[in-house]
Amino acid sequence: MGSTIAEKILGAHAGSGPARAGDVIVAGVDFAMLHDARASNALQRIGEFGAAQLPFAARTAFVLDHYSPPPHQEAANIHREMRAFADRHGVVFYDVGDGICHQVLPEGGHFTCGDLVTGTDTHSTTYGAFNAFGVGVEGTDLAAVMMTGKLWFRVPETIRVDLKGGLQPGVWAKDLTLHMLGRLGAEGANYRAIEYAGPAVAAMDIDDRMTLSNHAAELGAKAALLEADQKTIAWLKARGAREPRPVRADADARYCERFEIDVAALPPQVARKHRIDDVVAVPDVKNQRINFALIGTCTNGRLDDIRQAAAILKGRHIAKGVRMIVTPASRNVYLQAAREGLVEALTAAGASVEAAGCGTCVNITGHLITGDGDVVISSANRNFKGRLGNDNSEIYVGSSATVAASALTGRITDPRDVVGGTWRPEPKTA
Amino acid sequence: MIRGKAHVLGDDINTDLHCSSKYHPGRDNAYVSQHAFEQLSPGFAKCFAKGGVIVAGKNFGNNSSREQAVHILRLMGVAGIVAVSFGRQFYRNCINNGMPAAECDLAGVTDGDEIEMDLAGGRVAVASRGIVREVPPLPAEVQAILAAGGLIPFLKAHPDWKIA
Numbered sequence: 001m002g003s004t005i006a007e008k009i010l011g012a013h014a015g016s017g018p019a020r021a022g023d024v025i026v027a028g029v030d031f032a033m034l035h036d037a038r039a040s041n042a043l044q045r046i047g048e049f050g051a052a053q054l055p056f057a058a059r060t061a062f063v064l065d066h067y068s069p070p071p072h073q074e075a076a077n078i079h080r081e082m083r084a085f086a087d088r089h090g091v092v093f094y095d096v097g098d099g100i101c102h103q104v105l106p107e108g109g110h111f112t113c114g115d116l117v118t119g120t121d122t123h124s125t126t127y128g129a130f131n132a133f134g135v136g137v138e139g140t141d142l143a144a145v146m147m148t149g150k151l152w153f154r155v156p157e158t159i160r161v162d163l164k165g166g167l168q169p170g171v172w173a174k175d176l177t178l179h180m181l182g183r184l185g186a187e188g189a190n191y192r193a194i195e196y197a198g199p200a201v202a203a204m205d206i207d208d209r210m211t212l213s214n215h216a217a218e219l220g221a222k223a224a225l226l227e228a229d230q231k232t233i234a235w236l237k238a239r240g241a242r243e244p245r246p247v248r249a250d251a252d253a254r255y256c257e258r259f260e261i262d263v264a265a266l267p268p269q270v271a272r273k274h275r276i277d278d279v280v281a282v283p284d285v286k287n288q289r290i291n292f293a294l295i296g297t298c299t300n301g302r303l304d305d306i307r308q309a310a311a312i313l314k315g316r317h318i319a320k321g322v323r324m325i326v327t328p329a330s331r332n333v334y335l336q337a338a339r340e341g342l343v344e345a346l347t348a349a350g351a352s353v354e355a356a357g358c359g360t361c362v363n364i365t366g367h368l369i370t371g372d373g374d375v376v377i378s379s380a381n382r383n384f385k386g387r388l389g390n391d392n393s394e395i396y397v398g399s400s401a402t403v404a405a406s407a408l409t410g411r412i413t414d415p416r417d418v419v420g421g422t423w424r425p426e427p428k429t430a
Numbered sequence: 431m432i433r434g435k436a437h438v439l440g441d442d443i444n445t446d447l448h449c450s451s452k453y454h455p456g457r458d459n460a461y462v463s464q465h466a467f468e469q470l471s472p473g474f475a476k477c478f479a480k481g482g483v484i485v486a487g488k489n490f491g492n493n494s495s496r497e498q499a500v501h502i503l504r505l506m507g508v509a510g511i512v513a514v515s516f517g518r519q520f521y522r523n524c525i526n527n528g529m530p531a532a533e534c535d536l537a538g539v540t541d542g543d544e545i546e547m548d549l550a551g552g553r554v555a556v557a558s559r560g561i562v563r564e565v566p567p568l569p570a571e572v573q574a575i576l577a578a579g580g581l582i583p584f585l586k587a588h589p590d591w592k593i594a
Contacts, residue, residue, distance in 0.1 A: 022566070023569075024568075024569035024571055024572055026571060026591045038495075041497055041498075045582055048582055049582050049585065049586065120495075122495060122519070136495065136519060137519070137522065138495055138496075138497050138519060138522065138523055138526070139497060140497060140523070140526040140527065140580070140581050140582060141522065141526060141581070143582065144526075144581050144582075144585060147585060147589075148585060148589065148590075148591065150591055152525075152571055152572065152575070152581075187489055187492055187517070190489070190515065190517065190518055191518050220517075220518060222518055
């Protein structure tokens with residue numbers, strides 16, 4: 001019997017032959033990530049262990065992205081502690097403004113196809129877009145990896161999703177992940193890995209593929225794995241990653257569930273207030289007023305997101321009474337957006353473009369706070385009640401195209417109904 | 431083998447919310463352990479007898495990645511948790527912090543029923559109700575981590591992860 005991508009990657013890292021779903025293994029990790037919101041716990045655990053030497057430090061990145069910039073002294077002090085610790089042990093370091101962990105890790109070429117990557121964040125599934133087993137863990141796990149280079153894992157069952165057809169212009173991977181959430185429910189893939197495959201994935205650029213793997217975290221997925229193709233390999237090599245060794249699923253791999261989605265007919269989707277799995281087509285809520293628009297986060301803060309927004313807003317202005325924030329996912333994304341004139345176009349259109357970081361996701365820095373009755377449209381990944389600091393506000397979640405189109409009109413708007421809303425990236429190789 | 435009296439909670443318990451300092455900003459774990467789950471079940475923590483077992487529905491610890499929740503459960507004296515299903519990271523946090531957890535449905539059990547958890551043998555039983563449930567026996571590695579009281583103490587004793 002054949003193996004899934006998850007079984008192959010985990011088995012290869014356990015060094016004990018092929019792994020099977022349900023096995024518990026101890027596996028060697030290739031790269032690890034700790035961000036500032038989980039650092040105090042992890043560093044405390046390392047302290048309890050009393051490890052003087054951390055052999056895995058050079059293969060660990062610390063990323064200061066959540067408290068970016070730090071909103072209180074406690075956060076600023078955690079940042080000081082992380083800087084000093086990283087200096088002392090030779091940890092790879094990304095400071096405030098460098099970007100979101102899930103963007104800077106692949107941009108930094110820190111891992112490649114077939115790798116096992118652990119990060120202290122549920123959206124570590126993002127690395128699956130590069131055919132790596134990216135999985136979220138907690139501080140104790142991270143401490144164990146830094147101290148020993150290894151961690152225990154339960155090998156997950158896999159749900160295989162074959163994506164047929166091609167997404168219409170104006171429809172993005174985000175619309176697909178929202179559709180999946182509507183179909184399976186939040187946590188509908190709890191404990192399990194997802195493999196996305198098929199022509200619709202092949203047609204996606206890397207930015208959109210990262211959204212596909214990233215947003216699987218809201219499905220509860222442990223990993224969200226894509227096969228590597230020439231686009232993946234060229235992208236990784238251009239960023240100095242180790243030689244990619246793509247891992248494919250066997251034709252006779254055993255899946256706990258397998259289904260097909262024809263994406264050609266899929267309209268833009270939004271999740272309605274408070275529940276990420278209360279998903280409807282944009283046309284069903286198109287008269288809903290909004291007064292706060294957010295583009296950014298590890299889910300949708302990449303260059304193609306900012307390009308979509310600029311394609312819609314360039315030379316125009318967001319609706320009266322709407323506030324809009326755009327947060328690039330990394331310094332590299334910010335720089336390229338500036339070079340392409342996107343920062344200028346969005347700023348002139350009434351948006352505020354902020355320094356790279358987790359900024360637009362949750363009211364952790366205090367500057368996203370909403371008022372009573374505010375209605376938000378966001379390209380983020382979650383919309384729990386109170387996520388933006390006020391239980392009496394509502395958050396809708398959609399693609400960056402839907403957010404920009406809605407900012408333009410002041411109502412939830414189908415991007416296909418506005419000029420520029422069907423913008424598509426130029427074909428590119430890296 | 432763990433034996434303890436059941437303390438019942440429902441489905442989709444978010445431990446980030448109900449078993450953390452979110453409702454008690456600035457308070458330490460000892461304080462929070464006296465007030466955990468208050469919004470769901472008034473007096474739950476105060477009535478919790480040390481050595482008790484939490485019995486819950488589906489998705490216990492959903493969306494919860496904070497290990498603080500398990501530290502607080504330990505302070506409350508929770509000896510084990512039986513739930514229909516667990517949030518993935520919460521389950522890892524249980525193992526890594528020496529909290530026995532078993533996945534099975536104990537519908538019909540009420541507060542005070544005596545629960546028996548045999549994770550090595552793969553069995554959860556409630557003798558007074560004639561309930562015996564098979565659960566997948568824990569692999570030796572995970573049993574060793576639990577027996578050591580968590581992952582960090584386990585690695586102190588077994589820095590190479592090898593268990594004899």
